[in-house]
Amino acid sequence: MNITSPPPQGHVRLTLSSEEAVHVLHTKAIIAYRGAPGNREDRFMDLAGAYRKRKWTRARLQGPCEFLLGLPQGCTLETVDIEAGSDLLFDFRHVIFFSDGMTTKSRVQKLRTAWITKELVRMQFGGPGTLGILSLGGIAAVQLHPERPLYVDAGSLVAFPHHAAVRLSVYGNPLASQQMNVQWELTGSGPALVQTGLQDPDLMEQLRGDGVFKRLLRELLPFGSVYIK
Known part of the structure; x- marks a missing residue:
């Protein structure tokens, strides 16, 4: 699979060989396609996927083919390679495609956390495979520490390890905590993926x-x- 994402143009070009296929979760993002018409197969999502993505269909594209994905204004696309046994939990809203053969598992969040973040479920992808992640700015990987917590703006956290200890928090003195957005406090091991674009x-x-x-x-x-x- 060859993925080209020139930053100024706001689009991504994917080229698939005959042995490769991807699932595109935002079907209207496919703005140009070259390949056999029968190599695209749209399918209905299950109810959980439809609820999370606010979409009812997804497209499976089989190579050989190439196509362009249009990106929302201000967004970039980052690819994340997922190994077998990965325990990263993703905010499903950021996932625009994943390679064929990957497994998915829903992980329900605590009700208090879901009420504040409006995020009931996170997705765990089983590899090997590749995810296409939409983000504001780039994606930074920050390693967690078992004793020194990492604080991340709740709207910027894309993924974190399933076994990490996570709770909602703020930090700093009273003035700082009053002005900041709600933060995720994370401890454990493994990487947390953070989108670096600032909405201010x-x-x-x-x-x-x-x-x-x-x-x-x-x-x-x-x-x-x-x-x-």
Whole structure:
């Protein structure tokens, strides 16, 4: 399998040999396809998969073929190789495709955790195989420690080991804990996968130099929106 993802273009090109196949979970992301028409077979998801992905179908594409996957604006695609016996639990919303022959298992989260994160189930994939992961920014792998906890923004954690100790938390002094998003506190061994893109409109506003004073001038002065950019 050959996967090419040029960052500026916002798409991914997959080329499959005759022995390879992948399952695409976002069928509308397939924007171009070259191959035998019969090499694409759409199937209904089971109820659990339909609930998690908010989609009813997935597509199995058999090689030889090549196709383009369009990516949402601001997203990149990272591939993760899954070995046999892997115990990583993935946020299923980030998975756009996985290679044929992989197994999947649902892992139900604690109700308190699910209520806060709106994430009832995580998926465990059995390899060997490859996952295509959608993320904001890249994917960073951070090794866990059995005694020194790792704190990760709840919206940035893509995957963590099944046997890791996980709980919702905050850290820092009272002011820090009041301002931050809910954090996952993780201890154990193995890697945690974290998406590194930042969703902070306040920071983007600062980077554009659009401060309070400039906004006031733009609104109060005649033709301020024309002359003040």
